Amino acid sequence: MSHRPRSRTASLRAGCALLVGLVAAGGAACGGPSGQALSATPYDATGQISFSGVGGDRKADPDKPLEVTAKGDGSRITDVTATDAAGRYVRGELSADGTRWRSTAPLAAGAHYTLRVSTENEDGRPGRRVIGFDTAPAGKQLRVTFGPEAGTYGVGQPITARLSRQVEDPSARAVVERGLKVESRPAVQGLWHWVDGRTLHYRPREYWPGRATITVRSTLTGVRVGGELHGAATKPLTLHTGPRLEAIADAGTHHMTVLRDGVAIRTIPITTGKPGFATRNGVKVVLAKEPFVRMRGTSIGIPEGSSDSYDLPVYWATRVTWSGEYVHAAPWSVGAQGAANVSHGCTGMSTADAEWFFNTVRVGDIVKVVGSGGATMTPFDNGFGDWNMSWEQWSEGSALAGPATGGAAGRDAGGPADTARLRPGV
Template sequence: MNHTPHIRTVVSCTLLVVSLGAGAAACFGSDGNPLAANPYDAAEQISFNAPSDSAKADPDKPLEITVDGSDGRITDVMVTDERGHHLAGELSADGGRWRSTAPLSAGAKYTVKVSMEDEDGFPGTRTITFETAPSKKLLTVQFGPKAGTYGVGQPITAELTAPVRDKAARAVVESALKVESTPAVEGTWHWVDDKKLHFRPKEYWPAGATVSAVSNLQGVKVADKLYGGASQPLKLTIGDRIEAITDAGAHQMTVRRNGEVINTIPVTTGKPGFSTRNGIKVVLGKEYFVRMRGTSIGISAGSAESYDLSVYYATRVTWSGEYVHAAPWSVGSQGYANVSHGCTGMSTSNAAWFYKTVREGDIVKVINSAGAEMDPFGNGFGDWNLSWDTWRKGSALVAGTRDGSSPDDAARLRPQV
């Protein structure tokens, strides 16, 4: 032996009489396990590469624990941080070295418990604590929308403070962003671009559901020198299932609550050259008064198509300025012809009812229009226009990634009528 002799507790031996006839002697410790009474302090045999003083460990370097082969072998290692997360590692075949196989978290405090056996088979232990240095570059997440009650079509958004392009790094981020719903739903994240993700279920959220989103990125290594930071969780509630289906060909909107028709409204939609977009849109907000100008959508002042109107009960469905709103000037065409510049117009009384009935996240779907399809991203929430298979392909944890563009901020607040 090349280490200091240990003072070991004498292990009591008890003669066991078994029903098979023969007597046998066995040695037990106080917990009933052979040779487990009062393991000795193995501080002299077990070595760590973590700092033993107040210095912080580099989280980019793996944790290594070793024992001299002539002193025995390591039998077990447990490494946990203050949140109870375990650090994975690998023990060599001869028990001489344990090395972490998962990255350490930055700015975390770890407790390390090592068990070993010396060359005579006696158990020893050593426990240490150490802290890792905080990262100078943090990735944090801002969830959206703000807490509240929303319609069944509302996606969850996650805005990152730094771009994440590498597929493996995206998988780390995505696996740490947890969304839970009661009742449970099938859903996944979709990478809109390098800094933005959307989460939606396979189908619309169940009416009355509660939805929460939380980031477990804090301290997690995302990429070289980039670690996750703390982020605020989000909790939403889902209201009734409100769906407004606008048939541009029939000039009529049908509004359903939880599958039951609650109103049928004559409307006018976009005329040729300004046809309303087809597809599923999500209510983005409501504005009692909006001043709408043709110049905001590229119509020259003084041209035959020019307009400057005061509009009331305006429910926004795209950032570029598509609304459902009161259009008293076109009541004679509502239910018969499409005469707007892209919005869905209706009488003032119907617009007031619609304005009071819907909330953010409710569904507005346009069918049978000559317009283009609603863009999935960049002009509101067109997420539901992607099939479930296509949506899942935008997840780094499912298959591949999708490059997209950020919303055109210059296009915001451009009303159309």
């Protein structure tokens, strides 16, 4: 940032302003110390200042401070600004006597800077020197990939950021988090949460507003993250949300209520997990829609030939966990739907209701299970269970709002890490 002490020229101008009303018409109001009028155009101050770390064809080291020094001829520096091509200012300090300015923050790597220096000579006349210089490219780069892909999603869809390198140091995490910008129209309160050293999720305090526009971008390009690691250019992301759609599946009443913008639009008889296979409670987010899935009991550890064994073609399957929990058509259990829980963990319904649900929801919509004897959906290791953390817990995973502990254990929830996780059950 620029630092501007009160100069002798500024003092003279202030004195002129006070005398203007007292000077007779046609008289000179004020001049410099030798009687000359103040110059409106700064003179070339090239001979009055020197630079450290820049000049010639060499590129400046982004990790070394930039220095500007006034030569010992009675001149002094009155102001310095250094900005890169993106308009970012470099913080710096000017000595009290105006003889030296020094940057106090690292420069961006691989960037072009414009340095503007204002001076005044021993007579108070203003000078100016403007130079451009480039910084050396980063030796190590941190790349960021945002997710999901651009498109329209439900209001429960978290934003993900995948880093190309592990970041563990709390101060480096703070730099990263500060440089990852998320803006929503309408505006929301939200935070990044460190899932692990290479994965961050962003969610608002509440769900996203319906019909919102969300933009995600990085300002880390060239910025020193820590050590020799600097941010690389990142492709921005724009998302939209559809109407707020929530499906509340009550395992106790055996019914699902689907709401659009808070208004119930359909109530569906369902069956959920029976004892030993109880459906997970909590908020889940629609991950994918699959018109057909072959479901086998062996995929969830049920041996062939046992009373629980199955091998079934399943239609209109809406996935809510990577381990194989779906909302799907279950024509074989229509007699129990609305009355009992007989599935192996999925939410089953009639073929007509499942087709309607499949065609109504989109990826990112909310499926909330209540009243089940199962455990609560985990936050990160089996899909998007982000909403099952309180805002206080979520904030603790931010390097800016709380202690960055690395978040809950788990792999990247942005998609399946291997095919073993894609095991459907009915």
